[in-house]
Amino acid sequence: MPVSVTMPRLGESVTEGTVTRWLKQEGETVEVDEPLLEVSTDKVDTEIPSPAAGVLSRIVVAEDETAEVGSELAVISGEGESAGGQDDGEAAEPEQTEPATEPTAAAEGTGPEPEQAQEQPAAQAAPASSGEGTAVKMPALGESVTEGTVTRWLKQVGETVEVDEPLLEVSTDKVDTEIPSPVAGTVLEIKVPEDETAAVGADLAVIGTAGGAAPAEPEPAPKAAAEPAPKAEPKPEPEVTEPTPGAGYNEPAAEAESAAQPAKAEQAAQPAAPAAPPARSAAPAQSGEVPGYVTPLVRKLAGEHGVDLASVNGTGVGGRIRKQDVLEAAEKAKAAKAAPAPTAPPAATAPARPAAKAQPSAKRGSTEKLPRIRATIAKRMQQSLHEMAQLTTVIEVDVTRIAKLRTQAKEAFQQRHGVKLSFLPFFALAAVEALQTYPIVNASMDLDAGTITYPDAEHLGIAVDTERGLMVPVIHGAGDLNLGGIAKRIADLAERTRTNKISPDEIAGATFTLTNTGSRGALFDTPIVPSPQSAMLGTGAVVKRPVVVNDPDLGEVVAVRSMVYLALSYDHRLIDGADAARFLVAVKERLEGGNFEAELGL
Structure with a gap:
């Protein structure tokens, strides 16, 4: 019996989606849960699996067309119904009877029969x-x-x-x-x-x-x-x-x-x-032969990551190589490169890096289509700047104590929680605690309605750099988590966001966002607050530099300390500069106090 493939609900606020690519064409067979098409919404790009096994007998919504949630996208017929299902949707009834008589005609003559059979x-x-x-x-x-x-x-x-x-x-x-x-x-x-x-x-x-x-x-x-x-x-x-x-x-x-x-x-x-x-x-620039059919998207990803598709074992139906397979192969290649680096004395050959940087990008002098996610980001950033009176306040924080705690606890922490202990969970925990003390930074304003809404929880967005653009998965109820819980949630969300396994509901509903611009070496920046949030905290790179400190015995001395800049961008229509400063000072005191021993089991 034919099965209808419908547009799923890809999030609470999502009402429609655009078909960006059909992974199967009419007449092709498909297995249960095998990726059937790719759909793009304002929140996420995702693959839609087939609800049944059979033959894709009819495609209702073509590529680059938009369909509402619940509307029919395609029809899948059973194996025994494939031929009939296709003819019903694609050819008229008179054409069905002609092929039925052609085999007998082919047995009687030798002229046009092969063409008719074809x-x-x-x-x-x-x-x-x-x-x-x-x-x-x-x-x-x-x-x-x-x-x-x-x-x-x-x-x-x-x-x-x-x-x-x-x-x-x-x-x-x-x-x-x-x-x-x-x-x-x-x-x-x-x-x-x-x-x-x-x-x-x-x-x-x-x-x-x-x-x-x-x-x-x-x-x-x-x-x-x-x-x-x-x-x-x-x-x-x-x-x-x-x-x-x-x-x-x-x-x-x-x-x-x-x-x-x-x-x-x-x-x-x-x-x-x-x-x-x-x-x-x-x-296409692969060193060996690739078994089976590979989609252009996978070939593009492989080229960008330098992955040899001939060496990748596909996990898709029939051994098909999927995006996740390429990304995992790229991660393994990075890990393999990082492992021998510290042990091999030829690390002195590291000057090879400048040569790689000097290579011009293949995109120079080219024009490409604006991806849907990038277009959505552009519209929202421009809209946010038009809607808000944004201002940024920067503060400097000494995280030397946290750096020492990380050195002591990182191995035991990774064994206990299964993730690495970076600075980001400390920043996130301190920010969430400050939001509980100063809820105005976590609030949103409706100027037309004349209201200010204070959420009953802290839903922390974490900006993640992906190949498709900046995505912001959300730690819902971050105020209920300890340091280990936040660290695991950050690692999990970041990984699934980069591999496109995140659900639309997990990238919606943030009340405050944290962006780690220091992961790429930036000292600080001035983040743009995404509407309807009212504030966003940017964390810069942690660097060691000489700082004047007040020693109890020696007085003011110059010492090498681990320092970081924290930049808070906020909607100045709702949040005053004093409110922003109080929030940042609360974060600063929590971090410089370094009282995380109980959280780390020390």
Whole structure:
């Protein structure tokens, strides 16, 4: 029985989501809980898993379109219903009866039967096919999209392709996506080379029907159509004579042409002819062959992190490599690099770092689409500055005692709580305690209603730097946690935010935000307060420097101390400078007192 895939509720205040990418195309099989599509909201980008196993028979909401929560996104049919479900949604009833009679016609004659048999597994592409092949056209990838640019051909002239197997990658001003093959066969001609633009409806390539299927194969599944192809041998000629049009892919194309004849003999015996995809996945700067299909998003992440996809074990269905696999491989690579550094004397070769910094970024001189999350951040930051009268007050804090406590307790703390003990949990705990004493800093103001709201709890937002932009997961009820609890929550939220495993509700509802700008070496900055919050605390880098201190025995002396700047940005319409100063002094006294022995078990 067909199962409807609906837009889930991705947070309390989320009412709609935008489909950014379909990970499966119509006609492809999907397993239970296998990622089916990617959805973007104002709060989070996430993958939507399939609620059932079967065949994706119909996509209702196209990429880059927005749907309300609860609305239908797609329909999944059972394995036995896949063919019928597809025809019902994609082809008219008269077309259903024609393929049923074609096998018998194929048994009686020897003329057009192979072409008719090839049309069966791809009924929706049949109108565009001819005696020479089926045209692959540029689809409409959005209401206002009139053209697209071919960024990469995943198949070259002479290579075989299955129904709905990714054929090429196309980029528009709204979305980057893969175009699946409408039929099974051989790529006879590529009409639009890479980096060239074509209008919607224009022919991109021609898929030959000669190597399609024998009459008896369409009934079980379209994928079987590539097995028997003895009658298709007269048509390899266009494959061999075609030029190699794809820039940067001349060598793979030449190999495909030279191997076209022996490949034909193997097609009838083994459907593993699509083993050609590893050759295409090896093209993008990977040292080895990548097993299976890899999405452009994963390839991009691998390139940014320097991860060799051939060495990654995929945890997705069928061994598919997912984003999490790449990120975990990148973390392991960083850990492996960090381990030998202290032991190897050749650490003196560290001057190699300046060479890496000198390498120019590949993005120089380029233009890319503004990600949805970045656009949301930009709008909110601009809105916040327009709505508030923001002011920043900075204070200097001596954290030498905390630095000594960390040195004493960090190993035992990590064994007990499973996370490293950094300065950030100390700052967070001191800030939460100060918010309880000075709730005006934790409050919000509605100028139109003439009200000030004091929350009954301290919901602490922690700014996390991710590859998609700055995200702020929230420690709800932070005032109820001790130092160890806050440290574990910070580590957990930061990790799941960076790996895109955070839920929308976990990045909503903050009443006060803490941002650790010192993690990148900054002494301090002037944070922008996110509305409707009224204040935000920025912690700078902890550095050692000479400071004048008052020694009980020696009086004023100069000593080396661990110092940090704390910068509080706040809405001056609600919070006065004196309120901000009192709050910062409370944080300062708590940190400089260093009375955390009980929290650390010392």
